[in-house]
Amino acid sequence: MAINLSKGQKIDLTKTNPGLSKIKVGLGWDTNKYDGGKDFDLDVSVFLTNANGKVDKETNFIFFNNKQNENGSVVHAGDNRTGEGDGDDEVIDIDLKSIPADVEKVAFTITIYEAEQRSQNFGQVSRSYVRIVNEESNVELIRFDLGEDFSVETGVVVGELYRNAGEWKFSAIGSGYKDGLAGLTRDYGLQ
Amino acid sequence: MAGINLVKGQKIDLTKGNAGLTNVVVGLGWDPAEPARGFFGVKKQANVDCDASAILLSEGGKLLNKTNLVCFHNKQNPNNSVVHSGDNLTGDGDGDDEQIKVNLKAVPADVHRVLVVVNIYDAVNRKQDFGMIKSAYIRIINGAGGSELVRFNLTDNYTGFTALICGELYRHGDEWKFAAIGEGAHAAHINQLAERYI
Numbered sequence: 001m002a003i004n005l006s007k008g009q010k011i012d013l014t015k016t017n018p019g020l021s022k023i024k025v026g027l028g029w030d031t032n033k034y035d036g037g038k039d040f041d042l043d044v045s046v047f048l049t050n051a052n053g054k055v056d057k058e059t060n061f062i063f064f065n066n067k068q069n070e071n072g073s074v075v076h077a078g079d080n081r082t083g084e085g086d087g088d089d090e091v092i093d094i095d096l097k098s099i100p101a102d103v104e105k106v107a108f109t110i111t112i113y114e115a116e117q118r119s120q121n122f123g124q125v126s127r128s129y130v131r132i133v134n135e136e137s138n139v140e141l142i143r144f145d146l147g148e149d150f151s152v153e154t155g156v157v158v159g160e161l162y163r164n165a166g167e168w169k170f171s172a173i174g175s176g177y178k179d180g181l182a183g184l185t186r187d188y189g190l191q
Numbered sequence: 192m193a194g195i196n197l198v199k200g201q202k203i204d205l206t207k208g209n210a211g212l213t214n215v216v217v218g219l220g221w222d223p224a225e226p227a228r229g230f231f232g233v234k235k236q237a238n239v240d241c242d243a244s245a246i247l248l249s250e251g252g253k254l255l256n257k258t259n260l261v262c263f264h265n266k267q268n269p270n271n272s273v274v275h276s277g278d279n280l281t282g283d284g285d286g287d288d289e290q291i292k293v294n295l296k297a298v299p300a301d302v303h304r305v306l307v308v309v310n311i312y313d314a315v316n317r318k319q320d321f322g323m324i325k326s327a328y329i330r331i332i333n334g335a336g337g338s339e340l341v342r343f344n345l346t347d348n349y350t351g352f353t354a355l356i357c358g359e360l361y362r363h364g365d366e367w368k369f370a371a372i373g374e375g376a377h378a379a380h381i382n383q384l385a386e387r388y389i
Contacts, residue, residue, distance in 0.1 A: 032374065033252065034356045034372055034374040034376065035356070035374055035375065035376035035377065036374045036375070119199055119347060120200070121198075121199070121200040121201075122200070123199070123200025123201050123202055123370065123371070124199075124200045124372075148202060148363060148368070151198075151200055151201035151202050151203075152198055152200060152201055
């Protein structure tokens with residue numbers, strides 16, 4: 001059974017699951033249930049960073065216009081424009097054993113596309129979560145529900161996978177950002 | 192203490208930060224926008240009659256009972272925990288135009304959300320929409336003492352919309368929170384808006 005994390009919690013992934021390499025990271029959310037007249041388009045982006053938390057090259061920034069890193073170890077399975085329906089809205093496929101050695105962290109973020117123009121924010125998003133599934137057995141390993149922490153933010157760092165003494169761990173972060181994807185890319189050293 | 196000004200989408204704790212808070216008054220206000228000036232001066236316009244209502248919803252977002260629609264023709268829910276203080280026909284003047292009183296501790300356990308909406312009475316026949324309304328707001332006042340706890344000014348352009356979903360009080364665990372929604376909607380009548388939740 002999956003382990004439910006709370007904000008700030010860190011958990012071992014590969015140590016307790018020997019042999020684990022291929023995982024699916026699923027992110028889901030529900031958007032504005034009221035008649036806003038405008039669609040919500042949430043986007044998952046992944047930042048592959050060095051030990052200092054910075055992205056060294058643009059190909060390590062994975063989003064709807066760059067769906068995988070150079071060696072295909074981190075792959076964005078595709079954009080979902082509405083967030084409707086049950087289950088994961090967007091999925092990232094990862095092969096932990098193939099992640100290049102210079103990548104220390106894999107950070108998962110959700111941002112709202114054109115948030116400012118559409119006057120949208122994470123207060124209008126509910127039931128967002130991230131979960132990690134063993135791709136081979138399809139067993140859910142970890143789940144982190146983001147809860148009610150967000151309001152005016154337009155971007156959220158949901159969590160990150162990181163190397164720790166040869167193993168991969170997952171950290172439930174859940175911190176909000178005010179200037180969406182632009183603010184995030186800046187903080188990760190891309191601009 | 193001055194109230195906290197919310198922006199669209201923001202959520203805020205009501206009872207957690209205000210231990211003992213039981214009775215709140217939800218105040219709604221609006222003003223008629225300046226009428227368009229025609230060639231011969233000010234064009235005569237019919238009054239825009241805005242009506243505030245509270246739609247009491249279950250955890251799953253459903254209106255379980257018709258008596259859970261609190262509006263000008265059904266001024267309270269069965270146990271009187273949500274009470275509409277009366278219709279205002281014009282929106283003229285300062286202060287709240289309509290108020291809804293909520294006794295948070297007495298709200299029935301099967302009600303998880305108190306959705307507060309404003310619609311324009313007879314909007315379709317009178318060809319009116321929320322583009323003719325300005326300075327709309329929703330605020331929450333502490334029923335004991337009258338201090339303003341929270342305020343949300345609805346600043347979006349709502350032209351074309353005949354209803355306005357202003358905000359909602361909702362349960363979160365054992366506490367009550369308030370969410371600033373500020374979304375426009377289309378409804379010829381309050382019952383039509385309520386039907387979405389059936």
